[in-house]
Amino acid sequence: MKMKKLLALMLAAVLALTMLTACGGGKGKDVDISDVNAILQSQGLDIEVKSSMELNTVMNIFKAAMKQNDVYLVDTEILASELGPLMPGFACWQVYSSSQQYDTSLEHAAANAVRDLVAGYGANYRFYVSGIELVEPSTQIRYWFVIVGAKNP
Structure with a gap:
């Protein structure tokens, strides 16, 4: 039940704030994109990822909702299936939630999410x-939450 409440809150907030994406809306914690690209290349993937203001806005809202509700890991399958209306212009996306037990850094978590998306699409x-x-x-356990989106070339 807590997950459904959190999801409803996040979706309502994202829908309300999507108008701000073109106006410099809130920004989530920056992932070091060059580190993510270096990790992907070291793993044999010739893919370049970039930052997205739209994803950063969605991420900022998730961060606020997760902190407010004291949530650190989320059901990524449910969340990914509900993100469609929030991802205009994206052909596909991947939601990834992890902790320091499984990934050594936020950038490694992001690289894993990219690999999952590439494997699927x-x-x-x-x-x-x-x-x-x-x-x-x-x-003091560190948790990572990542959204990867892909647009048609």
Whole structure:
């Protein structure tokens, strides 16, 4: 039930704030794009990812909702299936949620999300990524939440 409430809150907020994407709306935590590209190349993927103001705006809203509701990991399948209306112009997308137990950094989590998207849809797209890092106060465990979107070339 908590997940459905969180999802409803995030979707309502994203829909309300999508008007701001062209006006310099809120920005999520910057993923070091050059590090993500270096990780992908070291893993044999000749793909270049870029930053996207649209994804950063969506990510900023997710970050606020996750902090407010004390949520650090999300059900990525449910969230990805609900993102359609929030991803105009994107042909496909991947939502990835992880922790330091599985990925060594936000950039590694982003690279994993890109690889998942490429595995599912192919590499003939322009790829964009946004992500956030949250630290659970009581345990100091780091959690990563990433959205990767792909547009037609």
